[in-house]
Amino acid sequence: MTGRQWIAGKISIVWLAVVLTAAVAADQPKEPSIWSQFAPLEAHGFYEIRGGYRLQNDRYEKDMSVMESRFQLDLYTYNDWAEFKYKGDVYGDLTLEKGRYQTRETWISFQPTEFMDVKLGRQILTWGTGDMLFINDLFPKDWQSYFLGRQVEYLKAPSDAVKISIFSDLANLDVVYTPQFDSDSHIKGEYISYWNQSLGRTAGRDAIVHTDKPDRWFQDDEIALRLYKNINNYEYALYGYRGFWKSPAGMNSRGQALFPDLNVYGASVRGQVGKGIGNAEIGYYQSCDDESGRDPMIDNSEMRYLVGYTQEIAPDFTGGVQYYLEQMLGYDEYKKNSGSTRDEYRHVVTLRLTRLLMNQNLTLSFFGYYSPSDKDAYLRPHVHYKASDHLGFEVGSNIFFGDYRNTFFGQFRDNTHLYTAVRYSF
Amino acid sequence: MKTIQWVLLSTIILFTIATQAARAEEPLDKSDVPSVDEIVNKANLMAYYQGQDGKSSVSMKITDKSGNVRTRQFNILRKNDQLGGDQKYYVYFLQPPDVRRMVFMVHKHTALDKDDDRWLYLPSLDLVNRIAASDKRTSFVGSDFLYEDVSGRGLEEDTHELAEVTDEFFVVKNLPKDPASVEFKFFTVRIDRKTYLPVRMEFFDKADTLYRTIESLKVEPIKAKEGDKEAEYITTTESVVKDLKSGSMTEMTFSNVQYNIGISDDIFTERYLRRPPREAMR
Numbered sequence: 106m107t108g109r110q111w112i113a114g115k116i117s118i119v120w121l122a123v124v125l126t127a128a129v130a131a132d133q134p135k136e137p138s139i140w141s142q143f144a145p146l147e148a149h150g151f152y153e154i155r156g157g158y159r160l161q162n163d164r165y166e167k168d169m170s171v172m173e174s175r176f177q178l179d180l181y182t183y184n185d186w187a188e189f190k191y192k193g194d195v196y197g198d199l200t201l202e203k204g205r206y207q208t209r210e211t212w213i214s215f216q217p218t219e220f221m222d223v224k225l226g227r228q229i230l231t232w233g234t235g236d237m238l239f240i241n242d243l244f245p246k247d248w249q250s251y252f253l254g255r256q257v258e259y260l261k262a263p264s265d266a267v268k269i270s271i272f273s274d275l276a277n278l279d280v281v282y283t284p285q286f287d288s289d290s291h292i293k294g295e296y297i298s299y300w301n302q303s304l305g306r307t308a309g310r311d312a313i314v315h316t317d318k319p320d321r322w323f324q325d326d327e328i329a330l331r332l333y334k335n336i337n338n339y340e341y342a343l344y345g346y347r348g349f350w351k352s353p354a355g356m357n358s359r360g361q362a363l364f365p366d367l368n369v370y371g372a373s374v375r376g377q378v379g380k381g382i383g384n385a386e387i388g389y390y391q392s393c394d395d396e397s398g399r400d401p402m403i404d405n406s407e408m409r410y411l412v413g414y415t416q417e418i419a420p421d422f423t424g425g426v427q428y429y430l431e432q433m434l435g436y437d438e439y440k441k442n443s444g445s446t447r448d449e450y451r452h453v454v455t456l457r458l459t460r461l462l463m464n465q466n467l468t469l470s471f472f473g474y475y476s477p478s479d480k481d482a483y484l485r486p487h488v489h490y491k492a493s494d495h496l497g498f499e500v501g502s503n504i505f506f507g508d509y510r511n512t513f514f515g516q517f518r519d520n521t522h523l524y525t526a527v528r529y530s531f
Numbered sequence: 532m533k534t535i536q537w538v539l540l541s542t543i544i545l546f547t548i549a550t551q552a553a554r555a556e557e558p559l560d561k562s563d564v565p566s567v568d569e570i571v572n573k574a575n576l577m578a579y580y581q582g583q584d585g586k587s588s589v590s591m592k593i594t595d596k597s598g599n600v601r602t603r604q605f606n607i608l609r610k611n612d613q614l615g616g617d618q619k620y621y622v623y624f625l626q627p628p629d630v631r632r633m634v635f636m637v638h639k640h641t642a643l644d645k646d647d648d649r650w651l652y653l654p655s656l657d658l659v660n661r662i663a664a665s666d667k668r669t670s671f672v673g674s675d676f677l678y679e680d681v682s683g684r685g686l687e688e689d690t691h692e693l694a695e696v697t698d699e700f701f702v703v704k705n706l707p708k709d710p711a712s713v714e715f716k717f718f719t720v721r722i723d724r725k726t727y728l729p730v731r732m733e734f735f736d737k738a739d740t741l742y743r744t745i746e747s748l749k750v751e752p753i754k755a756k757e758g759d760k761e762a763e764y765i766t767t768t769e770s771v772v773k774d775l776k777s778g779s780m781t782e783m784t785f786s787n788v789q790y791n792i793g794i795s796d797d798i799f800t801e802r803y804l805r806r807p808p809r810e811a812m813r
Contacts, residue, residue, distance in 0.1 A: 149628050149631060151628070181632075183809075183812075188806075214806065222802070222806055224806075228657070229655065229656065229657045230657055231656055231657040231658045231659075232659075257656070258653075258655035258656050260656075261655075261656050261657065270802070272797075272802055277801075277802070333801075335800065335801065338638060338648045340661075340801075375661060376661075377646060377648065380646070380663070380665040381663040381665070382661045382662070382663050384661075415661075415663045416663045416665070417663045417665050417666050417669075419666075420666050420668065420669040420670075421669055421670065423663055461673075464593065464595065464601075464670065464673045464674075464779065465670060465672070465673030466601075466673060491601075491629070493599075493601070494601055494602055494626070494627035494628070495627065495628065497629065530627070530628035530629050531628055
């Protein structure tokens, strides 16, 4: 447990105590006390069992892809001037044979003036227009959970940040300040085998990725901005980010993975197009530690482009397509200096199909990424059945294809697995 | 050629309906019967546009043909942009647990060529999603109510015929102008002559078979302020929809109904999707 996690853990426990005390007190209306100002506590959560197995042998990982039982508690209350939230998971992870705890959210939200909202603490943050493709959303992602077949909410990892939102008729502004860099929960090799560039082969539990992560408070910080406006229900936004590559994008001489400096500038639009919803987004990734592109150990700058379209095909049946392009800048320098095999352009198309059946209690969904340039693909078929208002069953698969072992999705091809889960929500 | 057949067919249908309607009206004194347009307009305003804005807590009980029961609980905020025209809806879910704190927002457009704008906010992902909204005749939250039943069907979508007038009710028959866009051939609405509230709707399929009904079970007067004056809005607080084909039904109960509470336009923006207002949570 790092010092940071320890602090976060302590804060969460204190917070939990505050929220619980407030709520218990609010439930027993005797004499007016400071606690009587709180609305009755809303306590919810779920208990879940999830298991998954690889469909082929992976010499670097166990056969079980995920095997866990998880309990989530979600507490919420508010008073006249603020809202209070706690959400945390305890889970037994049989893959690593460990008991684990994660605070998903611990925040307070308030409105200092009519035109300003503030949310302070551990929180989930999302913006941008892509569907499972992110250009200007530089909040941390938990790729491990996503690839392992946990429910999609776990793709978003929490940020320890303050979000200040300012609203005006001219435009609205969101400012998110993260005092200490929050990286993605990237692939490390403990659950998922991956392409290890320095070994020149696929690796997994035999070569856990070690990182040199920027972690100085108020120095290795992140700031993300969004300026946005809705004009006739077309949503326009401009974005800016100053921080670090969220997943490893470089290597130092000691073989540690690095999170080099990164600035991102972007824009997006979303709105009705024909019978459906169209979106477009663009971003310039300025890799500040290697702007020229000469350093083979640090990722080059990039341009990223995305267009998407979603439409209802039939009642309770929707389809969505996206085209995404990553363009490496300074490619000639990269080729000259690294001799590596990355293409200048990485093209990706995605397809989403969602069909609701049996009074919307049965959901059949498919999401697939296909890259014609990398010659790889990642498919996510998923079936969810709500047996009752409280009980849900899931079956799904994460399927990776690839002609090469070192492409983005191709490196995971030995991780293709089938999973199932049952969740009781209360 | 198709057009001619179509015109011919429509003429025959309209003629048949008109003669039947005329026959039904015969015994009544026509002088106190308003025009059909006036009737459907008044009924539409009573069902969907009362007050400048409104709020209520809704609970739904969905019972399938095997008797399995599902429940939904949500709070609705509504605001009129224009009386009889565009509206905004904000729906905050309370139950079941897996949809709790989700928000569904609609900017309803009554113009024929303009689709509604719909958003869904998923709090566990902090995700504001736009929903492709071309079909309004799909199930609302898995119940037997359709989106259109909840937010109203544009009067311009149908032609209206006064099919029957009784001592208590007007019965209006509605024929879709674009039959390919809907699953019914026509539907009838029974409207209370005193209150102008729709009390029963019957939907008929292409074979003229009744397959779906919506019935008002309870009507209550709700007190509210209208400017400086006290007003009373007659409101349907309990209704049931039955799907005679699938054998399922949904009961919908409104409680905590309030009108003219001064809901700001800002509520129906991204700001309050991400941070539900107190009005919606309580």
